Amino acid sequence: MAKVLISDKMDPKAAQIFRERGVEVDEITGKTPDELKAIIGQYDGLAIRSSTKVTKEILEAATNLKVVGRAGIGVDNVDIPAASAKGVVVMNTPFGNSITTAEHAIALMFALARDLPEADRSTQAGKWEKNRFMGVEVTGKTLGLIGAGNIGSIVADRALGLKMKVVAYDPFLTEERALELGVQKVTLDELLARADFITLHTPLTDQTRNILSAENLAKTKKGVRIVNCARGGLIDEAALKEGLDSGHIGGAALDVFVTEPAKESPLFGTPNFISTPHLGASTTEAQVNVAIQVAEQMADYLVSGGVTNALNMPSLTAEEAPKLKPYMGLAEKLGSLVGQLAHGAIDRVSIHMEGAAAELNPKPLTSAVLKGFLGTQTDTVNMVNAPVLARERGTEVREIRTEREGDYQTLLRVSVRTADGERSVSGTLFGDQAPRLVELFGIKVEADLTGSMLYVVNEDAPGFIGRLGTTLGEAGVNIGTFHLGRRQAGGEAVLLLSVDEPVTADLLAKVKTLPGVKTAMGLRF
Incomplete structure (x- = not known):
């Protein structure tokens, strides 16, 4: 037993x-x-x-x-x-605990709208300051959702029931899914400019860390009220305090903090600030x-x-697992790569299995691609729930199998469709074990996908590689491997470099100043 x-x-x-x-x-x-x-x-x-x-x-x-x-x-x-x-x-x-967390966000929104904690303290102190606490209605106000996944969509549903207008920023939100939810899909800048209330519903990733930075908080509507029941670190807490002190931010309610347990914080005691001790999931x-x-x-x-x-661990039988393991590693890396590089809402993901790959059970490979793809935006995705999350986001998933061999004995191609068109990456296995990228957005390039990498698109011109190497050297960044591909001589070239440490924003800023650079990004595998 x-x-x-x-x-x-x-x-x-x-x-x-x-x-x-x-x-x-x-x-x-x-x-x-x-x-x-x-x-x-x-x-x-x-x-x-x-x-x-x-x-x-x-x-x-x-x-x-x-x-x-x-x-x-x-x-x-x-x-x-x-x-x-x-x-x-x-x-x-x-x-x-999705419903519970969503309800807590709504509760904090009401508490901010009517200044309930301070009104309670004042009344119990015997002051009866009826004229001091002039709240605002939520009816007719605009709620801005940063993140429209499982919890965000529940908050949207509740807010619409309160007769609020709801706008949402989420890179994975498609127009079809937005229509289904009854919300308007907007850019982050549009949301910041329009929202009377902002609630956050994203995981903490490199892309979402300090998504409400000092710069973005300055773009918000004067008097905005902000609620975070998601993860500490999504908001620059020092900048939030400055916004509250100046009166630009009308109120803020945090259930989560950068450091927890939050025994002390510069936000504590700030007027129009409400805090709870990570109670989002705390209901019977x-x-x-x-x-x-x-x-x-x-x-x-x-x-x-x-x-x-x-x-x-994927959903696999004992017989399938050994054979599928290297393919799933390749599939996840390709999904992560296209997820990190693609911009805008993605309404379709296609997984093309060619040659030996076409003979395998496609579901674990598809789940691995989606895990890598969605893992660039959420930290709760796994092999089992990745297809569910894709469906919730309105993302169409296609599986295409071609048994004939092409240039490679086995090949996986992952394509995504955005408003800018279709983009794809392809990979194979060397020695039936080692995953390797062989094509990136139509450009032939052979590269390992591992650790921290620098991705650069540049004009193919003499001297560029030397200038890039000098820039990295001056920044103290050591290059592990160097992979180069181009469409044609003098055209567009792609560089993939593995480096010994994560690519910083300062390094990217320096690389982007080099003549001929069109795009520069840090990648992580």
Whole structure:
């Protein structure tokens, strides 16, 4: 009989489900890391929330562990690479608390509109300052959604019910999906200029970090009220305080902070500022939902081998896994590449499998492409939920198989369609194992996709490579590999360089000043 440890406080229904499915379960919470290390070796599964830290050291002691289940979305407390190396599946419940988080954002919006916390404190102090608290109605106001995925779409639905106008900025939002949601798709600058209220619903990635920077906050409508129940780091907190102090920002409510727990912050005590201690998922219903879901998922895996919402494992049979593994690595890298390079809303993704690749089960390859593609925008995507997220965003997914061989014995091509047209990248396997890029937007280029990379499109002219190398050298950046391709002599050329450290904004700014540079971007694999 499989045995599971529930190491964080969880609804009793989780333990009940394990037992009903024939899984032995112990509920032992509050253990120190050393105490957990001493007992983890006897368990096949570990069910956690946010308190237990599943570190490399814990995993090394977990000699029988097969699965870690996180009752919730975030898995920052799990060393996923170490778990993968140990063959431990890591699962989460990405949709169990979406409604709760969306409702909390709406609640904070109302609190800002009517200054409820301060009015409560004043009234309980016996002041009865009726004329001091002049609020605003939300009816007829414009709500700007930054992020229109699962939680953002729920907020939009609630806001429309309140007779608000809703505009949304999301690079993955298509016109068709926007129409379905009843919102208007806009650019970020348009949203900042028009919104009376702004709510954020994106993960924290390199693309979204400080999306409400000092510069962007200055573009907002005077008196705007801002709500963040998503992730700390999406807003420049110092700039937010300046905006509140100056009166340009009418109010702000944060459920999340850059540093948590937020025991102190320059925002505390600022007029028109409301804070809550990361309560987005803290409702009875949400905690029951995620507890039930994680228990069902873990029991399915331990009893029958079923895999749901795994962050480090695709839905594969034991027979398929060894053969598909290198192809899935290639597919994910190609999806990530096209996701990082493509601009604007993408309404269609096509996966073309040619030669030997066409003989394989296409679903894991498609899921791997979508995982890499969507992973550039969200940190909750995995092999299982990637197709669901694509459908939710209104993205059409096509699978095309051609059994005949072309220039390569096996080839994967990933194409995306945007308002600017179709763009594609292609890759193959060398020695049936090593993923390699062979074509980038119609330009032949052979490159490994690994680590940090610099992508440059430039005019093919003598001396450019030398100038680029000098610029990188002066910036102290070491080049690992150098890959070059071009359409024709004197035309457009593409450079892909692997570098030993992440590409910074300062370095990109310097590269973009070089004569002939059309585009420069940092990539990460």
